[in-house]
Amino acid sequence: MSKAPHTPPGSAARYIAKDEPGALRRLALDRIRFDLTSIRLFIATVEHGSISRAAGRQCLAVTAASRRIAELEAQFGVALFQRRPHGMVPTDAGRGLLAHARALMQSVERMHNDAVAHAQGHKGLARVAACTSAALQFLPADIRAHQEAFPDIDIETQEGTSYGVIKALVQGTAEVGIYEAGVSAPPATMRTRPYREDRLVLVTHRGHPLARRRQVGFDDILLCDLVGLNEDSALSMLLVRLAASRDGKLNVRVRARSFDTMLAMIQAELGVGLVPQGVARWLAVSKAFRQVEIAEPWARRQFVLCHRHAPDISSAALSVAEFLAESAQREPLPA
Template sequence: MTKKEAVTFSAPEHELRLPRGMRLDLVTLRLFVATAEQGGVTRAAGQLHLVPAAASRRIRELEEQLGIALFIRQPHGMALNDAGRAVLAHARSMLHSVDRMQEDVMAFMQGNRGVVRIAACTSAVLQFLSEDIQRCHLRYPNIHIDLHEMNSEGVVQAVQRGIANVGIYEHSVTHVALPHLPYREDRLCIVTQAAHPLAQQARSGARITPEQALRHDVIGLTEGASISIILGRLAEQAGLPLKMRIRVGSFDSMAAMIASGIGIGLMPETVARQIAGDRRFAHLPFDGALAVRHFSLCHQPHASLAQAADSLISLLCTPAPVPH
């Protein structure tokens, strides 16, 4: 070993000391490994498409930089000595790391690796996203999703502020000055106690209008939620005051309030079947433009959008295949 200042790192068999500032290029490392595996520099050079004389010079320069011989020269080939075996373990590890790095870079470039932050309104999370995220995980197992549930106004603000890469919100809630695409749609229904006068009226065959529903106490969601905004619009269209006795933070809490007789609620039909589907409740359909909601997907401008997010956007905006 030379007396140059050196750095130390561990090897499986020996402690190897490299001169500080030493440069190891990948071609030389691959040549060294191939020479060790082939038992000769000529065969290794052919494997790597190098001129044998140039390959021999690279091996000599490597040994000179290390300050120690790595091979035992034999009449018909080359065999590693103890130092060479120690270096071989490191060379393989380094080349493996480089190969993994190249694979990861290609994965990022192709959009199938990374972390994507999605903000979504509660209705979208409950009705659509569990299935859609499962499809994303199957297609892109190395893309990790950080999901934030909030109301529709909060979703748009999160994307505008860069907190989320992608947002899913109810389209009529707010104007969005961001790229956006259609996502899904749902239908709302009025949920009451089974013994509520509106439920009894519906059982007689009468169609419940929003005006009739709004004459009763209503349970709303938090301010900025699509359901609360729609209730306000329905009241405005009917020319009636909105009798919102209480706001809650989730559809589960709304169902508990309805079951206790505190008021009636407005829910997506799919959600109503999930969390208010027993005999205590009645689901009453109603007509009108506001009965059907349209959800959109917005995202940060393409110039600042990672490839992983772009890949997920394409998948999310493709409807799930209908099972046969």
């Protein structure tokens, strides 16, 4: 004949009395004070069928382990075990709570793994601001490679001018920035590293006189009607500096906010335009366009990776910054 269920000591006994009115009571959550050691002990006692063996596995004295089990029973108001000659057997309530205890420990393990991932920069959200040229030519492939390596890091991108990128870094709306090296440098408190390089080409309509040329220089471009980007773009500022160095004047007929709009204007024969080679290969594919090499050093541009120093940057953002820097080192420079 089996023995009666082990009854929690003290006042807890009244919570399980079958003849007490309102046997199905709600126990206030603020009564729950157990810790993870007690939950592990409860699971181990079920698995080993012995509180002494469970106590040994948890490096607890048997008396301390018995007290922890009794405290669990008092807090929940139910007996968790039946005491038998050869060990401890869970009651129906004990078996029911066992599933919750195991689920709780699995949640704690996931919580711990997530915390470690955040600490190591393998989980979280990184905000990256990039100038349009870098965002179109390099960032998509780099983000894809990063997400394959770190699937638990989400990346929020912001596209704008190089000046806008530096502003976003200073204001804290972005943690990692990529901008064209010709613009003003960010504050000295931020870390900067080389990212990638590109080449500018001249895109013309196929009927334009320069379309038949293999190479052009800035003096050739200066004689043409131009389709440019907004005045605050790094590319527009480059043209202004080049014109000033030659005491020349730019004839910008139309300004556009994006490269695709610029190319639409060129296709309409409103002028010629400077476009990054990678963008031209992607967008200027119509037979209406011609791409002409610029045979001068200024046509090669350097992009810069910038971010705050730890601890003023999240571990996820720092992980992205390090990955982008390493990817740039592995990538061959454009021909």
